[in-house]
Every structure is written in C-alpha cells, then in structure tokens.
Amino acid sequence: QVQPVESGGGLVQTGGSLRLSCAASGRTSSSYAMGWFRQAPGKERECVARIMWSGGGTYYADSVKGRFTISRDNAKNTVYLQMNDLRPGDTAVYYCATARGLRLGTRVNDYMYWGQGTQVTVSS
Numbered sequence: 001q002v003q004p005v006e007s008g009g010g011l012v013q014t015g016g017s018l019r020l021s022c023a024a025s026g027r028t029s030s031s032y033a034m035g036w037f038r039q040a041p042g043k044e045r046e047c048v049a050r051i052m053w054s055g056g057g058t059y060y061a062d063s064v065k066g067r068f069t070i071s072r073d074n075a076k077n078t079v080y081l082q083m084n085d086l087r088p089g090d091t092a093v094y095y096c097a098t099a100r101g102l103r104l105g106t107r108v109n110d111y112m113y114w115g116q117g118t119q120v121t122v123s124s
Contacts, residue, residue, distance in 0.1 A: 002026035002113050004034070004079075004096040009118030012086055018120060020081040022096030026113070030054035033099040034079045035111055036070060038092035038120075045095070047106035049081060057104050063089070086122045093117040 008020040024034060033052045039045040049070035050059040058070060069082040079096060095118075097111035104110075 004098060004113060004115040006096045006115040006118040009094060009120045011121045013123050014087055016086050017084045020094055020118060022079040022115060024077050024098060027098050028053055028077045031102055033057055033104050035097045036081045037095045037097060040092040045108050050106060059106060088122050088124045090120060091122050092120060094120050
C-alpha cells in the first residue's frame, strides 16, 4: 500500500496546538518529498508544508511560517506537522501526500498518493 495514512486531527481552541502524523510507505527514499496540504470548505487545496525524506527541501506557506513545523522520522516512515498558535483560519481537512516521482513542488498535481485526510477545527 502506498497511500499515506494521517492521524492527529481534532478540535482545539485558538492558540492551541496539534501534531499531525502521516505514516507513509513505498516512496520513502531520501529523494522523495512529502507534503501537507489543507482544504477548507469552498477553497482550493493548498500546500502548507513540504519536506524531503533527506530532511531538505522544506517549504512553508506564508500563512503558517513560524507556527507550523514539518519533520520526519525515517525509521518510522512517518512525517509530522506540528501546529502551534492555531487560528480559526487554520480550520480545514489536512492531507498528507507523496510526491509524484522526484518532483519538489507545492501544487496538487506534483503529488501522486494522498491520504484520506484528517479534520482540524480551531474554535474562537
């Protein structure tokens, strides 16, 4: 199975924290990238963070810089998204995805395998 599996979503108050986990399989060599995306109702899916299994190639959307941290544990084939200082605007379904080939991008089409998504809700 190559589809990533997310976990860790939930309901949190403004200013709170959550850590999302993504268990990956298949494309976990150092050259491949993993991305975290989110999609709020009525909005397009957007990339909030990206990392390569090598640890390089990190990317953060401007809206989450300084608040979110992406990391990986190669031994566990798991990618994490630590989310701090959460705001109502962060409410969305969060998806983990495996890059298509050796692409290092932030577009939806740059990713091939998607998890089922996990809901993050931030109350005001």
